[in-house]
Amino acid sequence: MTCAQEKTRILTVDDSPSMRALLKHALTAEGFHVDQADDGVSALDWLKENECDVVITDINMPRMDGFGLIEHLRKGAIHENRPILVLTTEASEEKKAQARRAGATGWIVKPFDAVKLAAAVRRVTH
Amino acid sequence: MLMETIDFSKHKRVRLMVMQGQARVSGDPRLELTTVLGSCIACCLYDASNNIGGMNHFLLASPSNDSGLDEHYGVYLMEVLINEMLAYGADRRMLRAHLYGGANMSSGMSWIGTANAEFATSFLKAEGIPLVSQSVGGPSARRVDFRPYHGQARCRIVDNSQAPKDLPTPKPREDHGDIELF
Numbered sequence: 001m002t003c004a005q006e007k008t009r010i011l012t013v014d015d016s017p018s019m020r021a022l023l024k025h026a027l028t029a030e031g032f033h034v035d036q037a038d039d040g041v042s043a044l045d046w047l048k049e050n051e052c053d054v055v056i057t058d059i060n061m062p063r064m065d066g067f068g069l070i071e072h073l074r075k076g077a078i079h080e081n082r083p084i085l086v087l088t089t090e091a092s093e094e095k096k097a098q099a100r101r102a103g104a105t106g107w108i109v110k111p112f113d114a115v116k117l118a119a120a121v122r123r124v125t126h
Numbered sequence: 127m128l129m130e131t132i133d134f135s136k137h138k139r140v141r142l143m144v145m146q147g148q149a150r151v152s153g154d155p156r157l158e159l160t161t162v163l164g165s166c167i168a169c170c171l172y173d174a175s176n177n178i179g180g181m182n183h184f185l186l187a188s189p190s191n192d193s194g195l196d197e198h199y200g201v202y203l204m205e206v207l208i209n210e211m212l213a214y215g216a217d218r219r220m221l222r223a224h225l226y227g228g229a230n231m232s233s234g235m236s237w238i239g240t241a242n243a244e245f246a247t248s249f250l251k252a253e254g255i256p257l258v259s260q261s262v263g264g265p266s267a268r269r270v271d272f273r274p275y276h277g278q279a280r281c282r283i284v285d286n287s288q289a290p291k292d293l294p295t296p297k298p299r300e301d302h303g304d305i306e307l308f
Contacts, residue, residue: 015218016208017252018201060209062218085305089206096306106307111202111297120305 007033008125011050013043013057013069014087023056023087023112030118040064044072047079053125056117059088059095067102074103083124087112141271144168144183147295149207151180151214155275163227163268164289165239167246170224170270171207171255172277173216179274180214182207186242187294199297200245208253221255224279226270228262231286238292239263 010032012023017038024034035052037043039061055073059066066086073079083105088095096107105124108117144150144161152159159181161168172179184203186195212218228243243262250257261268261281267289272279 016201016205017254018249019205021252022198022201060212089202089209100308104308106305108305110205111199116304120307123305124307 007031008054008121009033009035009052010121011035011037011043011046011052011055012087013037013040013055013061013066015039015058015061019058026112026114027118027121030114030121032118032121040066040069040072043069047073053083054121055082055084056087056121057084059086059090059099067098070099070102070104083121085120085124087117144181146183146185146290146293147203149180149182149203149210150274151178151207151210152274153178153214155273157274159272159274161270162284162288162290163270164229164231164286165227165242165292166290166295167225167227167242167262168270168272169204169207169246169250170226170272170274170277170279171211171216171221172224172274173211173220174222174277175220176216177275177277178211178214178216179272179277180207180211181270181272181274184242184295185238185292186245187238195241195245197245199295200242201249203295204246204249204253222258222277223250223255224272225250225257225260225262226268226279226281229264229266229268229286229289231265231267231289232292 014020020036027034037046041063057066085106086099086104087108089110141158161183166185168183170181186200228239230239266283267286269282269284
Protein backbone atom coordinates (compact mmCIF):
# COMPACT_ATOMS: atom_id res chain seq x y z
CA MET A 1 0.00 0.00 0.00
CA THR A 2 1.29 3.46 -0.86
CA CYS A 3 1.49 5.90 2.03
CA ALA A 4 0.32 9.49 1.68
CA GLN A 5 3.88 10.81 1.59
CA GLU A 6 4.64 8.81 -1.56
CA LYS A 7 1.61 9.97 -3.44
CA THR A 8 1.64 12.93 -5.76
CA ARG A 9 0.36 15.86 -3.72
CA ILE A 10 -2.17 18.14 -5.34
CA LEU A 11 -3.43 21.47 -4.06
CA THR A 12 -6.83 22.28 -5.59
CA VAL A 13 -8.03 25.88 -5.38
CA ASP A 14 -11.71 26.57 -5.97
CA ASP A 15 -14.26 28.76 -4.18
CA SER A 16 -17.09 26.30 -4.71
CA PRO A 17 -17.43 23.71 -1.90
CA SER A 18 -19.33 21.46 -4.32
CA MET A 19 -16.54 21.57 -6.91
CA ARG A 20 -13.89 21.03 -4.22
CA ALA A 21 -15.76 17.95 -3.03
CA LEU A 22 -15.97 16.58 -6.58
CA LEU A 23 -12.28 17.19 -7.21
CA LYS A 24 -11.22 15.61 -3.94
CA HIS A 25 -13.35 12.55 -4.58
CA ALA A 26 -12.16 12.14 -8.18
CA LEU A 27 -8.46 12.72 -7.57
CA THR A 28 -8.30 10.68 -4.38
CA ALA A 29 -9.87 7.78 -6.26
CA GLU A 30 -7.10 8.15 -8.84
CA GLY A 31 -4.49 7.68 -6.11
CA PHE A 32 -3.46 11.26 -5.39
CA HIS A 33 -3.14 13.07 -2.08
CA VAL A 34 -5.39 16.13 -2.23
CA ASP A 35 -5.30 19.32 -0.18
CA GLN A 36 -7.66 22.20 -0.81
CA ALA A 37 -7.94 25.97 -0.61
CA ASP A 38 -10.96 28.14 -1.35
CA ASP A 39 -9.26 31.07 -3.09
CA GLY A 40 -5.87 32.46 -4.08
CA VAL A 41 -5.15 34.05 -0.71
CA SER A 42 -5.91 30.82 1.15
CA ALA A 43 -3.73 28.90 -1.31
CA LEU A 44 -0.77 31.23 -0.75
CA ASP A 45 -1.20 30.96 3.03
CA TRP A 46 -1.31 27.16 2.79
CA LEU A 47 1.80 27.06 0.59
CA LYS A 48 3.79 29.07 3.14
CA GLU A 49 3.57 26.10 5.52
CA ASN A 50 3.09 23.15 3.19
CA GLU A 51 4.27 21.65 -0.05
CA CYS A 52 2.58 20.15 -3.06
CA ASP A 53 3.63 18.75 -6.44
CA VAL A 54 0.88 20.32 -8.55
CA VAL A 55 -1.57 23.18 -8.17
CA ILE A 56 -4.97 22.95 -9.88
CA THR A 57 -6.75 26.28 -9.73
CA ASP A 58 -10.05 27.79 -10.79
CA ILE A 59 -10.04 31.30 -12.28
CA ASN A 60 -13.11 33.08 -10.86
CA MET A 61 -12.64 33.34 -7.11
CA PRO A 62 -13.05 36.08 -4.47
CA ARG A 63 -10.12 37.92 -2.84
CA MET A 64 -7.54 36.58 -5.31
CA ASP A 65 -8.46 34.92 -8.59
CA GLY A 66 -6.54 32.22 -10.41
CA PHE A 67 -4.54 34.67 -12.51
CA GLY A 68 -3.37 36.50 -9.38
CA LEU A 69 -2.44 33.24 -7.71
CA ILE A 70 -0.35 32.08 -10.68
CA GLU A 71 1.44 35.42 -10.93
CA HIS A 72 2.26 35.37 -7.21
CA LEU A 73 3.57 31.84 -7.37
CA ARG A 74 5.73 32.49 -10.42
CA LYS A 75 7.39 35.45 -8.69
CA GLY A 76 8.84 33.16 -6.03
CA ALA A 77 11.78 30.87 -6.76
CA ILE A 78 10.18 28.00 -4.83
CA HIS A 79 7.22 27.79 -7.17
CA GLU A 80 8.97 28.87 -10.36
CA ASN A 81 8.78 25.42 -11.92
CA ARG A 82 5.81 23.96 -10.08
CA PRO A 83 3.14 22.74 -12.52
CA ILE A 84 -0.02 24.85 -12.30
CA LEU A 85 -3.10 23.64 -14.15
CA VAL A 86 -6.08 25.93 -14.66
CA LEU A 87 -9.47 24.20 -14.37
CA THR A 88 -12.25 26.60 -15.31
CA THR A 89 -15.65 27.11 -16.91
CA GLU A 90 -14.07 29.88 -18.98
CA ALA A 91 -13.70 28.83 -22.61
CA SER A 92 -12.47 32.08 -24.15
CA GLU A 93 -9.16 32.25 -25.99
CA GLU A 94 -8.48 35.60 -24.30
CA LYS A 95 -8.66 34.10 -20.81
CA LYS A 96 -6.56 31.16 -21.91
CA ALA A 97 -3.91 33.51 -23.27
CA GLN A 98 -4.00 35.47 -20.01
CA ALA A 99 -3.39 32.28 -18.05
CA ARG A 100 -0.51 31.41 -20.32
CA ARG A 101 1.06 34.85 -19.86
CA ALA A 102 0.66 34.55 -16.10
CA GLY A 103 2.68 31.34 -16.18
CA ALA A 104 0.13 28.51 -16.14
CA THR A 105 1.32 25.08 -17.24
CA GLY A 106 -1.95 23.94 -18.77
CA TRP A 107 -5.62 24.74 -19.33
CA ILE A 108 -8.65 22.51 -18.82
CA VAL A 109 -12.26 23.53 -19.46
CA LYS A 110 -14.92 22.15 -17.11
CA PRO A 111 -16.76 19.88 -16.79
CA PHE A 112 -13.66 17.81 -16.15
CA ASP A 113 -13.20 14.14 -16.87
CA ALA A 114 -11.55 12.48 -13.86
CA VAL A 115 -9.44 10.11 -15.96
CA LYS A 116 -8.21 12.90 -18.27
CA LEU A 117 -7.47 15.15 -15.31
CA ALA A 118 -5.49 12.41 -13.57
CA ALA A 119 -3.58 11.75 -16.79
CA ALA A 120 -2.77 15.45 -17.07
CA VAL A 121 -1.43 15.52 -13.50
CA ARG A 122 0.77 12.50 -14.18
CA ARG A 123 2.00 14.06 -17.40
CA VAL A 124 3.15 17.30 -15.77
CA THR A 125 4.73 15.59 -12.77
CA HIS A 126 6.82 12.98 -14.59
CA MET B 127 -24.77 36.09 -26.06
CA LEU B 128 -28.22 36.51 -27.49
CA MET B 129 -29.11 39.35 -25.13
CA GLU B 130 -26.28 41.46 -26.45
CA THR B 131 -28.07 41.61 -29.81
CA ILE B 132 -31.31 42.97 -28.32
CA ASP B 133 -31.86 46.72 -28.52
CA PHE B 134 -33.64 47.24 -25.20
CA SER B 135 -34.28 50.92 -25.92
CA LYS B 136 -37.01 49.95 -28.40
CA HIS B 137 -39.02 47.88 -25.95
CA LYS B 138 -40.91 48.43 -22.70
CA ARG B 139 -40.59 44.77 -21.80
CA VAL B 140 -38.44 42.10 -23.38
CA ARG B 141 -39.26 38.47 -22.64
CA LEU B 142 -36.53 35.93 -23.23
CA MET B 143 -37.11 32.17 -23.13
CA VAL B 144 -34.46 30.18 -21.26
CA MET B 145 -34.12 26.84 -22.97
CA GLN B 146 -32.78 23.64 -21.44
CA GLY B 147 -29.01 23.79 -21.06
CA GLN B 148 -28.93 27.60 -21.06
CA ALA B 149 -28.05 30.17 -18.40
CA ARG B 150 -29.10 33.81 -18.89
CA VAL B 151 -28.04 36.74 -16.73
CA SER B 152 -29.04 40.40 -16.93
CA GLY B 153 -29.29 43.63 -15.02
CA ASP B 154 -31.83 45.27 -17.32
CA PRO B 155 -35.14 46.25 -15.66
CA ARG B 156 -37.07 45.60 -18.88
CA LEU B 157 -36.05 41.97 -19.22
CA GLU B 158 -38.18 39.04 -18.13
CA LEU B 159 -36.73 35.55 -18.32
CA THR B 160 -39.25 32.80 -18.84
CA THR B 161 -39.26 29.02 -19.11
CA VAL B 162 -41.57 26.01 -18.93
CA LEU B 163 -40.52 23.07 -16.76
CA GLY B 164 -41.53 19.49 -16.38
CA SER B 165 -38.97 17.35 -14.59
CA CYS B 166 -36.37 20.02 -15.35
CA ILE B 167 -35.09 22.47 -12.77
CA ALA B 168 -34.78 26.23 -13.12
CA CYS B 169 -32.64 28.01 -10.57
CA CYS B 170 -33.10 31.78 -10.43
CA LEU B 171 -30.32 33.68 -8.68
CA TYR B 172 -30.32 37.36 -7.87
CA ASP B 173 -28.28 39.94 -6.07
CA ALA B 174 -30.66 42.63 -4.82
CA SER B 175 -27.81 44.99 -3.91
CA ASN B 176 -26.63 45.16 -7.51
CA ASN B 177 -29.93 44.43 -9.33
CA ILE B 178 -28.52 41.48 -11.23
CA GLY B 179 -30.25 38.18 -11.73
CA GLY B 180 -30.11 35.08 -13.84
CA MET B 181 -31.82 31.79 -14.57
CA ASN B 182 -30.64 28.39 -15.73
CA HIS B 183 -32.65 25.38 -16.89
CA PHE B 184 -31.40 21.82 -16.76
CA LEU B 185 -32.27 18.16 -16.30
CA LEU B 186 -29.60 15.84 -14.98
CA ALA B 187 -29.66 12.21 -15.98
CA SER B 188 -28.39 9.20 -14.12
CA PRO B 189 -25.00 8.00 -15.38
CA SER B 190 -26.36 4.47 -15.01
CA ASN B 191 -29.82 3.04 -14.54
CA ASP B 192 -29.51 2.25 -10.87
CA SER B 193 -27.43 5.04 -9.35
CA GLY B 194 -27.89 8.71 -8.55
CA LEU B 195 -27.66 11.71 -10.83
CA ASP B 196 -24.66 12.92 -12.76
CA GLU B 197 -24.01 15.53 -10.08
CA HIS B 198 -20.64 16.41 -11.55
CA TYR B 199 -22.37 17.90 -14.58
CA GLY B 200 -24.95 19.57 -12.35
CA VAL B 201 -22.25 21.32 -10.35
CA TYR B 202 -20.79 22.54 -13.62
CA LEU B 203 -24.14 23.89 -14.84
CA MET B 204 -24.71 25.74 -11.58
CA GLU B 205 -21.18 27.12 -11.60
CA VAL B 206 -21.73 28.51 -15.08
CA LEU B 207 -24.73 30.51 -13.80
CA ILE B 208 -22.88 31.75 -10.72
CA ASN B 209 -19.82 32.78 -12.73
CA GLU B 210 -22.00 34.61 -15.24
CA MET B 211 -23.63 36.46 -12.33
CA LEU B 212 -20.22 37.44 -10.95
CA ALA B 213 -19.05 38.53 -14.40
CA TYR B 214 -22.02 40.93 -14.52
CA GLY B 215 -20.93 42.41 -11.20
CA ALA B 216 -22.95 40.42 -8.67
CA ASP B 217 -21.59 39.91 -5.16
CA ARG B 218 -21.46 36.20 -4.34
CA ARG B 219 -22.28 36.85 -0.69
CA MET B 220 -25.50 38.60 -1.68
CA LEU B 221 -26.86 35.85 -3.92
CA ARG B 222 -30.35 34.54 -3.18
CA ALA B 223 -32.13 31.72 -4.98
CA HIS B 224 -35.54 30.66 -6.21
CA LEU B 225 -35.96 27.05 -7.29
CA TYR B 226 -38.67 25.63 -9.54
CA GLY B 227 -39.57 22.45 -11.37
CA GLY B 228 -38.61 18.89 -10.61
CA ALA B 229 -42.07 17.47 -11.34
CA ASN B 230 -42.55 13.73 -11.69
CA MET B 231 -44.88 13.64 -14.66
CA SER B 232 -44.20 10.33 -16.34
CA SER B 233 -44.25 6.91 -14.72
CA GLY B 234 -41.07 5.77 -16.46
CA MET B 235 -39.01 8.61 -14.91
CA SER B 236 -41.00 8.98 -11.72
CA TRP B 237 -37.98 9.73 -9.53
CA ILE B 238 -35.97 11.99 -11.83
CA GLY B 239 -37.76 15.25 -11.00
CA THR B 240 -37.44 14.71 -7.26
CA ALA B 241 -33.78 13.75 -7.63
CA ASN B 242 -33.02 16.87 -9.67
CA ALA B 243 -34.77 19.09 -7.10
CA GLU B 244 -32.83 17.43 -4.29
CA PHE B 245 -29.56 17.97 -6.13
CA ALA B 246 -30.29 21.68 -6.63
CA THR B 247 -31.36 22.15 -3.01
CA SER B 248 -28.25 20.38 -1.74
CA PHE B 249 -26.02 22.40 -4.04
CA LEU B 250 -27.41 25.73 -2.81
CA LYS B 251 -27.02 24.62 0.80
CA ALA B 252 -23.42 23.53 0.24
CA GLU B 253 -22.62 26.83 -1.48
CA GLY B 254 -24.25 28.87 1.28
CA ILE B 255 -26.77 30.50 -1.07
CA PRO B 256 -30.07 31.10 0.77
CA LEU B 257 -33.14 29.60 -0.89
CA VAL B 258 -35.88 32.21 -0.49
CA SER B 259 -38.68 30.49 -2.39
CA GLN B 260 -39.32 27.23 -4.16
CA SER B 261 -42.00 25.25 -5.90
CA VAL B 262 -40.69 21.79 -6.71
CA GLY B 263 -42.00 18.26 -7.10
CA GLY B 264 -45.59 17.20 -7.63
CA PRO B 265 -47.12 15.87 -10.85
CA SER B 266 -47.56 19.12 -12.81
CA ALA B 267 -45.59 21.25 -15.23
CA ARG B 268 -44.74 24.84 -14.32
CA ARG B 269 -44.20 28.11 -16.12
CA VAL B 270 -41.71 30.46 -14.46
CA ASP B 271 -41.29 34.17 -15.18
CA PHE B 272 -38.36 35.90 -13.54
CA ARG B 273 -37.37 39.56 -13.63
CA PRO B 274 -33.63 39.51 -12.94
CA TYR B 275 -33.32 43.22 -12.17
CA HIS B 276 -35.95 43.02 -9.42
CA GLY B 277 -35.36 39.43 -8.34
CA GLN B 278 -39.08 38.79 -8.68
CA ALA B 279 -40.33 35.37 -9.76
CA ARG B 280 -43.79 34.10 -10.64
CA CYS B 281 -44.54 30.40 -10.94
CA ARG B 282 -47.77 28.99 -12.38
CA ILE B 283 -48.97 25.42 -12.87
CA VAL B 284 -49.62 24.74 -16.55
CA ASP B 285 -50.88 21.81 -18.57
CA ASN B 286 -48.29 19.06 -18.76
CA SER B 287 -48.48 19.11 -22.55
CA GLN B 288 -46.71 22.49 -22.49
CA ALA B 289 -43.60 21.08 -20.82
CA PRO B 290 -40.62 19.98 -22.89
CA LYS B 291 -39.89 16.27 -23.06
CA ASP B 292 -37.80 14.75 -20.26
CA LEU B 293 -34.55 14.55 -22.17
CA PRO B 294 -31.37 15.08 -20.14
CA THR B 295 -29.51 18.30 -20.82
CA PRO B 296 -26.99 17.66 -23.61
CA LYS B 297 -23.42 17.73 -22.42
CA PRO B 298 -20.78 19.97 -23.98
CA ARG B 299 -18.52 18.78 -26.76
CA GLU B 300 -16.41 15.71 -26.21
CA ASP B 301 -13.25 17.83 -25.98
CA HIS B 302 -14.36 19.39 -22.69
CA GLY B 303 -12.00 18.14 -20.05
CA ASP B 304 -9.09 17.84 -22.48
CA ILE B 305 -5.88 19.44 -21.28
CA GLU B 306 -3.95 21.94 -23.32
CA LEU B 307 -0.37 22.23 -22.13
CA PHE B 308 1.37 25.52 -22.80
